[in-house]
Amino acid sequence: MNSSMLRLPRALPTLPFCLVLLISSLLLGVAAISRTSSSNPPRQENSPLGRSGYRPDFDEKYFHEAGNTLELSHYDGRYFRGEVPYEAHRDVLTQLIRSYLSVTASLGAETWLAHGTLLGWWWNGHIMPWDYDLDAQVSIATLDFMSQNFNGTFHEWKYVLDSEEDADNEAYGEGDVITKTYLLDVNPNYIEVDRGQGNNVIDARWIDVDTGMYVDITALVERDPNTMPGVWSCKNFHYYRTRDIWPLRDTTFEGVGAKIPFEFENILIAEYGHKSMVVTEWEGHRWYPDIKEWVKIGWNDTETEKVL
Template sequence: MNPRGLLALVTCAIWSVVATAYPSTADHSAHGSFINRNAPDPLWQKYGLNRSDEFKYFHEPGRDDTLGHYDSRFFQGEPVPDEERSITLTHMIRAYLNFFADNGLETWIAHGTLLGWWWNGKIMPWDWDIDTQVMDTTLLHLADRFNQTVVQYTTTNPAVERRYLLDVNPWARQRDRGMGLNIIDARWIDISTGLYIDITGLSRLQADKPTEWECKNGHKYQTEDIYPLRTSTFEGVTAKVPFRYDAVLTEEYSKNALTATQFHDHTWDPDLEEWVPDEPAAKDDRQYE
C-alpha cells in the first residue's frame, strides 16, 4: 500500500445527536412535483414514491464547479473563501467518519477523495466536495434510523463548533438510475455553509452478475475491488478505503492520475508531500503601439 495514504495525525472531537428542527421530506413540495397517485407501484405503496413522477430531491444554487457544490437550502449567497472551504471540508469529513464509526456504520471514501487519500491522506486543495460510498443495506439503514439527524461537532478547540445534517434522499430506495435526477443517495451537509459530502450507495442490479456492484451514476465494481476494506487514515482520522484502491483509481482516472505531479494549477512537492499552488504567470504591462 502506498505509505502516503497511511499518514496518521491525532485529533480529538466530540459529537452528539440533537433533535432536528427540519420537517420531514413529505412537507417539502418545493423539492419537486406532487406524486401522481393514479399509477401505484411498490415504491409508492410502501414509501409514497412513484417512478413515473420522479423529482430531483437535492438542489444546488448553480451548475458550475463552484455553485454546484453547495446545497441550496443552506447556501449563504456567496461561496466561502478558499481557506475557509478547506477548513470546513476537513472538519466535515472528520465528523462524518467518526459518526459512522461510533454508530457501527460501514462507509469508505471514493472518487476524487480517494485520489487525495492516495497522494497524501488529505483532501485535494482544489476540491469543493467529498465523496463517500456505502452498500445499499447501509444506505437503507441510514434512511430508517438516522435520516434528518443533526450532529453537533466540537473539537478540543472550543472555538470550533459545527453542525451537520444527515439527509437521505427519499429516492435512495429506488436503486436503479430511474430518470437520473437522484444519483446522489444522501448528503452530510455543513449547515452553516451548505458544503456537503456526497454519499452514494452500491447495489447488485443484475442477477446474472452477482459480484458486480454499481451506483446510480454508472460506476461499477467487483466485490473483490471493495472487500475486504482496508483501514487507513484520512485527514487525521480512521478511514476505510477499497481493497483494490489502485485498480479502482486507475479505472476511473487512468494511471496518469497516480503519477502526474502537476494538476489544477498545483504542483506536487515530494519533500513536503503536499500540493503546492503554482506561482501566477507574471503579467506583462508593456504597452504596444
C-alpha cells in the same frame, strides 16, 4: 480532540499495478493502511429495493444545489450563504469529512472513501486542495439502516482550533473549542434501482449547515444477483466486483480513522487512469514530494511558506 452529539431527529419531506506506479507510490508516499480485513459485504436479503409504500416521483430532483455553475453546484441551496473562498474552503472540508467519518463510525454505519476523495487519500491522506466537495460510498443495506434510523438528524461536532487553522480564522484563537452542526439527509429515491433521468444519482448527503458544503454519499447495490452475482454499482454507472471493495482496509484520512476499498489502486486506475498517480501538476497546483503536499502555483512567498 473531537466529539459529536446526536440531536433529536427531525423528519424531512485486475489490472496489475505496473512497476512504475509501484515506484511512484514509494516515492510519493501513499497514506498508511492496514491490510487487516474490516468486514464482508453486507447481506441484501432485506434490501429496500422494490419496497412498497411511499414512492416519490423518481424524476423530480431531491437535492437542489445553490446554482447551475460548477462553483455553486458544490453547495446545498438550503444552507448556502455565499461562496467559501479558496483560503478557507479546505478547513471547512476537513471538518466536514472528519465529522462524517467519526459520526458514522459511532453510529455503526460502514462507509468508505470514494472517487476524488479516495485519490486525495492515495497521494497524501488529505483532501485535494482544488476539490470543493467530498465523496463516500456505502452499501444499500447500510444506507437503509441510516435512512430508517438517522435520516434528518442534526449532529454537533466539536473540535479544538490549532495554530495552523487559527492563521486563517481571525474570529477565534488557538485552543478555542469550535462547534459545528451537520445534517444527515437521505434522498427518499435511494430505494429506486434505475438511474432515471439522472436527477437522483446522489443517495444521501452530509451537509454543513453553516456553509451548505457537503459529502456526497452513494450506495452500491448488487443490482442483478441472479445473472451478475458479485457485481455492485451505483446509479452513476460505477461498477465494482465484491473483491474490489471487500474486505475494506482500515487507514486514516485527515487525521481520523477511515476505510478504503480493498483494491483501491485498481479502482483509481479504472476511474482516472494511470496519469492520476504520476502527474505532478494539476488544476493549477504542483506536487512537492519532499513535503508531500499540493501547493497552488503562483502563490506569493508568504502564502507558500505556510505550506512549506
